[in-house]
Structure formats: structure tokens, C-alpha cells
Amino acid sequence: MERRTYHHGDLRGALLDAAESLVRERGVDGWSLREASARVGVSPSAAYHHFASRDVLVRTLADRVLAGLGRRMANAAARADPAQRVVAAGRAYVRWAVEDPSVARLVFRGGSAEPAAAVTPHPHDVLSAELDRLAEAGVLSASARAGAEYVVWAALHGLATLLVDGLVHVDGPRALDREAERLVRTAITGLSHEPPRPVPRTGPRTRRYD
Amino acid sequence: MERRTYHHGDLRGALLDAAESLVRERGVDGWSLREASARVGVSPSAAYHHFASRDVLVRTLADRVLAGLGRRMANAAARADPAQRVVAAGRAYVRWAVEDPSVARLVFRGGSAEPAAAVTPHPHDVLSAELDRLAEAGVLSASARAGAEYVVWAALHGLATLLVDGLVHVDGPRALDREAERLVRTAITGLSHEPPRPVPRTGPRTRRYD
DNA sequence: CCGGCCATCTTAGCGGTGTTCAGAAACCGT
DNA sequence: ACGGTTTCTGAACACCGCTAAGATGGCCGG
Numbered sequence: 001m002e003r004r005t006y007h008h009g010d011l012r013g014a015l016l017d018a019a020e021s022l023v024r025e026r027g028v029d030g031w032s033l034r035e036a037s038a039r040v041g042v043s044p045s046a047a048y049h050h051f052a053s054r055d056v057l058v059r060t061l062a063d064r065v066l067a068g069l070g071r072r073m074a075n076a077a078a079r080a081d082p083a084q085r086v087v088a089a090g091r092a093y094v095r096w097a098v099e100d101p102s103v104a105r106l107v108f109r110g111g112s113a114e115p116a117a118a119v120t121p122h123p124h125d126v127l128s129a130e131l132d133r134l135a136e137a138g139v140l141s142a143s144a145r146a147g148a149e150y151v152v153w154a155a156l157h158g159l160a161t162l163l164v165d166g167l168v169h170v171d172g173p174r175a176l177d178r179e180a181e182r183l184v185r186t187a188i189t190g191l192s193h194e195p196p197r198p199v200p201r202t203g204p205r206t207r208r209y210d
Numbered sequence: 211m212e213r214r215t216y217h218h219g220d221l222r223g224a225l226l227d228a229a230e231s232l233v234r235e236r237g238v239d240g241w242s243l244r245e246a247s248a249r250v251g252v253s254p255s256a257a258y259h260h261f262a263s264r265d266v267l268v269r270t271l272a273d274r275v276l277a278g279l280g281r282r283m284a285n286a287a288a289r290a291d292p293a294q295r296v297v298a299a300g301r302a303y304v305r306w307a308v309e310d311p312s313v314a315r316l317v318f319r320g321g322s323a324e325p326a327a328a329v330t331p332h333p334h335d336v337l338s339a340e341l342d343r344l345a346e347a348g349v350l351s352a353s354a355r356a357g358a359e360y361v362v363w364a365a366l367h368g369l370a371t372l373l374v375d376g377l378v379h380v381d382g383p384r385a386l387d388r389e390a391e392r393l394v395r396t397a398i399t400g401l402s403h404e405p406p407r408p409v410p411r412t413g414p415r416t417r418r419y420d
Numbered sequence: 421c422c423g424g425c426c427a428t429c430t431t432a433g434c435g436g437t438g439t440t441c442a443g444a445a446a447c448c449g450t
Numbered sequence: 451a452c453g454g455t456t457t458c459t460g461a462a463c464a465c466c467g468c469t470a471a472g473a474t475g476g477c478c479g480g
Contacts, residue, residue, distance in 0.1 A: 005446075008457080029239070032437060043459050045440080050457095054438065110375035150378065150389070151365070151396050157377075158368025159360075165320035167367075168360065170414045179360070179414060182404075186361055190400025194392075204380040204389060218429080242466060253430050255468075264467065 012050040014040045019061050020103070028106050033057065058106070063119060066107050069096050070121040077130055086130040090156050090184040091177055093123060097160035098176060104164050108157075127153055134188065143197040150204050151191065155183045222260040224250045229271050230313070238316050243267065268316070273329060276317050279306050280331040287340055296340040300366050300394040301387055303333060307370035308386060314374045318367075337363055344398065353407040360414050361401060365393045 008014065018039040022031035033054040034044040051057040073089040073096075080088035097104040128149045135145040159180060162168040170176050218224065228249045232241035243264040244254040261267040283299040283306075290298035307314035338359045345355040369390060372378045380386050 011457080033439095034437070044438085045460080046458050048439070108371070108375065108377075110377050147389075147392075150369075151393055153378075154368035154372060154393060155361070155365040155397070156368065157372055158364035158366065158370075160368075161318070161371050162364060162367055165318065167318075167320050168363075168414045175414075179357075182357075183361060183364060186400035186404065187365075187396060188400070189403050190396035190398070193399050193403060194396065204378045204385070221428085243468090244466070254466095255431085255470095256429050258468070259428060 008040070008042060008046075011040065011042060011046060015047055015050060015057060016061050016064060019057055020065070023061070023102050023106055024100065025102075027102050028058075028109065062107050062109070065103055066119050066122070069093070069107065070119065070123050070126055072096055073123055073126045074121050077126060085133065086127070086152070086188065087181050087184050089126055089130055090152065091180045093156045094160045094163065094176065094180045095173075097164050101164045104160065108161055108164070124149060124153060127156075139188070139192050141192075141194075141196060144191045144194045147204065148187075148191050152184055152187045155187050156180070159183055218250070218252060218256075221250065221252060221256060225257055225260060225267065226271050226274060229267055230275070233271070233312050233316050234310065235312075237312050238268075238319065272317050272319070275313055276329050276332075279303070279317065280329065280333050280336060282306055283333055283336045284331050287336060295343065296337070296362065296398065297391050297394050299336055299340055300362065301390045303366045304370045304373065304386065304390045305383070307374050311374045314370065318371055318374070334359060334363060337366075349398070349402050351402075351404075351406060354401045354404045357414065358397075358401050362394055362397045365397050366390070369393055 015036055018036040019031075022036055022039070025031075033047055036057075037044045037047050047054075047057065051060065069092075073092045076088040076092035077085040097108075131140065131145060131148050131152065134140045135142070140148060159168075163170070163176075170179055225246055228246040229241075232246055232249070235241075243257055246267075247254045247257050257264075257267065261270065279302075283302045286302035287295040287299040307318075341350065341355060341358050341362065344350045345352070350358060373380065373386075380389055
């Protein structure tokens with residue numbers, strides 16, 4: 001990490017980058033702020049002019065990384081066969097987690113830097129959008145659609161975390177995709193066969209990765 | 211923490227108890243081994259005669275706590291209406307997590323003290339048993355039954371972790387139960403409407419909380 | 421009853437951590 | 451050229467996990 005000037009230029013961004021590498025290499029907590037500073041070529045205390053604490057650094061990084069997941073899901077849905085959009089988004093979710101488990105753990109751990117963080121597009125929202133399509137297409141009734149994003153999200157998130165934490169193991173990307181697809185397919189057909197409810201469901205509230 | 215003898219008697223157990231309280235009070239990582247030792251009334255280094263490291267202490271505690279969840283699920287299923295057994299077990303899973311989020315995070319984080327830990331009954335196994343009942347009752351075909359534990363488990367685990375990590379919020383225990391029930395009902399009906407597969411599915415492997 | 425053994429606990433200390441704070445260094449507008 | 455401001459440094463504090471060497475006292479053979 002060469003540095004020709006006394007002032008760094010973009011120390012804040014560089015620290016986030018270093019932290020992301022360290023998370024990837026050694027896990028969410030397997031590194032120190034001092035180490036990240038050293039990697040950037042700066043004294044330990046320099047970081048405190050950009051982040052109030054190590055924890056804020058980590059949570060800011062989590063926010064930054066989460067947006068990438070949302071984009072990946074949206075892209076996957078966009079380039080998929082119209083009948084497969086949700087499935088594609090779901091597959092992207094768990095693939096992302098498995099490809100980079102440490103970073104995924106970082107994000108899943110929750111706790112955002114800014115409460116009103118504008119993470120766009122948020123995974124929850126791309127799931128919601130796809131389910132809206134399904135409702136318009138008539139495969140989901142109004143009552144089944146209400147809160148449906150939470151059942152799909154829960155299923156995906158569950159598989160992703162079980163894999164990422166090593167609680168469950170699948171061998172190979174093919175099997176992984178199959179499992180993710182089965183999950184969202186099961187959820188969708190389950191929802192579509194749901195007995196109609198009198199009052200539209202409300203479901204959980206205040207989704208946030210914050 | 212009085213102590214009349216120089217030797218403690220059951221320092222190992224006392225340390226696990228102290229650690230469990232500390233996890234409950236301040237989160238999985240919001241405490242130090244020194245603090246747990248002090249709470250038990252013992253010098254910091256005493257712990258190292260019973261646990262190779264702080265990490266081993268924590269993972270041993272996780273094992274101990276996990277068995278409680280399995281028992282709760284089994285009990286809930288046992289005392290439930292026969293048609294509601296899986297639902298009851300699932301409800302127990304997410305209730306348990308929400309009632310004691312820090313401890314749940316501890317368990318969910320994974321990593322066991324002994325790889326071959328005989329955690330009985332394991333949550334995965336009680337889910338499996340209930341799905342076997344459903345298969346016998348004919349609501350699940352053989353191909354739908356194969357690997358179904360992972361679908362249900364993933365859904366439950368996803369909701370539990372989303373709640374525990376504060377990524378979603380439901381207000382009140384009623385809403386919580388409703389959500390958990392919807393999840394497993396959706397999964398079951400989704401699985402029961404699954405198009406039959408030629409070869410019985412294999413599904414993920416090596417379930418373990420270790 | 422006693423002496424010694426040995427598991428158990430303690431004291432002291434090492435290297436490393438997050439964080440603070442006073443001051444040096446370089447950039448920037450005038 | 452210079453003063454003010456931003457940005458980084460150096461030293462220090464309290465605490466951490468962990469180790470090594472020694473004190474303590476329950477226990478067992480005599």
C-alpha cells in the first residue's frame with residue numbers, strides 16, 4: 001500500500017476495502033482494526049477520523065455489501081425466463097451466500113450503520129416485486145400474496161444461513177441450485193394452494209437489514 | 211458467588227452457567243472469559259483447566275443449550291393435536307429463538323465442541339420424525355418426503371434467524387405463531403403438490419449443528 | 421493420624437486489542 | 451506566504467485471551 005502524500009486521499013474507502021478482504025480471508029471477527037489500518041499503510045488511530053468505532057466500520061461495510069446482493073438478484077430475475085424469475089432470484093440469493101460465506105455472515109448478522117440506510121435494491125424488495133408479478137399473473141390470490149415475500153425470504157434465508165454456518169452441506173453447485181429451486185417452488189405452490197383468508201393478511205413488518 | 215473451599219467443586223458447570231447468563235445479558239460476544247471467571251469467584255486462568263480456550267467454552271455451551279431446543283420441539287409435537295404436530299414443532303422452534311435471541315444466536319452460529327456431539331433429540335431429527343408420520347399418513351409421497359426436512363427446517367430457520375437478527379419484526383406472540391404456522395403449512399402443502407420425481411431425491415447431507 | 425501426591429486454583433506477565441487525545445503534517449483559500 | 455482546517459501520528463490506557471510457574475488443600479496409602 002504505497003502512499004506518496006501524507007493525506008491518504010480516500011482512507012475511508014480504503015479501510016472498507018481492507019476490511020472486506022480481511023473478512024473474506026479470516027472471517028467476520030478474525031481480524032483487528034489495527035491490522036486493517038496497517039494494510040492501508042496508516043496508523044491505527046487514523047481510522048477513528050472516519051468511523052466512530054470498529055463496529056461502525058463493520059456495519060458500514062455490511063451495508064455496502066448488501067446492495068450487491070440486491071443487484072445480483074435483480075439481474076438474475078431480469079435475464080431469466082419469465083416463468084422462472086422468482087426462482088432465479090432465489091437461486092442468486094443462496095449462491096451469493098455460499099460463494100462468499102464470510103461476507104454473507106457479515107451481512108446476515110444484521111445491524112446497520114445508518115438506520116434509514118437506503119440499500120437499493122434491497123433483496124426483500126426484489127422478492128416482493130417478483131411476487132407482485134405472480135399475483136398479477138393470477139397464480140397468487142390477493143390473500144396469498146399478502147406477506148408472501150416473508151415466507152419465500154424466510155425459506156431462502158434459512159437455507160443460506162444453514163449452509164453458510166455449516167449446519168447443512170450440499171455437494172456441488174448443481175445440487176445447490178436444485179435445493180434452492182425446490183425451496184421457492186414449494187413455497188409458491190404452497191402459497192397458491194392456501195385456503196383464502198377473510199381479512200387480507202398483514203404479515204411481519206419493518207423489514208430491514210439494519 | 212460464595213465459596214467455602216479452595217477447590218470449587220464444579221467449576222466447569224459453574225463457568226458454563228455464568229457464560230450462559232452473560233450471553234443472555236450482553237450477547238454472544240459482549241463479555242470476556244475473565245468476567246465469567248470473576249462472576250464465579252475464581253481467577254481468570256482457572257478456566258483453562260476445564261476448557262482449552264474461550265472458544266471451546268462457548269461451543270460447549272452451545273451444545274448444551276441446543277439439546278433444550280430439541281426437547282421443546284419434541285414436547286410441543288407430542289402434546290399437539292395429531293394433525294398439528296409438525297406445526298407445533300415449528301412454532302416451538304421460532305418461539306424458542308425469539309424468547310432468548312442471544313442464546314439462539316449462539317446456537318445458530320454453529321461450531322460444536324465435539325464433532326460427534328450426541329445432541330439428543332436434535333431439532334432436525336424431530337422434524338424428520340414428524341414428516342415421516344405425514345408420509346405414512348399419505349399426505350406426502352415418497353419423492354416429496356425425500357429431503358423434506360430440509361425444506362421445512364430451512365423455512366423455520368430462516369424465520370427464526372431473520373427475527374433473531376432483527377432483520378424483520380413481528381409484533382406480539384400471536385402474530386409470531388401465525389407466521390410460523392403459515393410457514394410450515396405452506397411448506398407441507400407445497401411439498402404435497404410437488405410433481406412426482408422419477409428418482410427419489412437425495413437432498414442435502416450431513417445435517418449437523420457442529 | 422500423618423505425609424505426600426496431585427488435581428486444582430492463583431499470581432504474574434506477554435503480546436495484542438479498541439479507543440482516546442495531544443500534537444505534527446500537509447492541504448487550501450486568501 | 452500564511453493561517454486555519456483537515457487529516458494523520460505517537461503515546462498511552464484499560465482490557466483481552468492465554469501461558470508458565472508456584473501456592474493450596476482434598477485425598478489416599480501408610
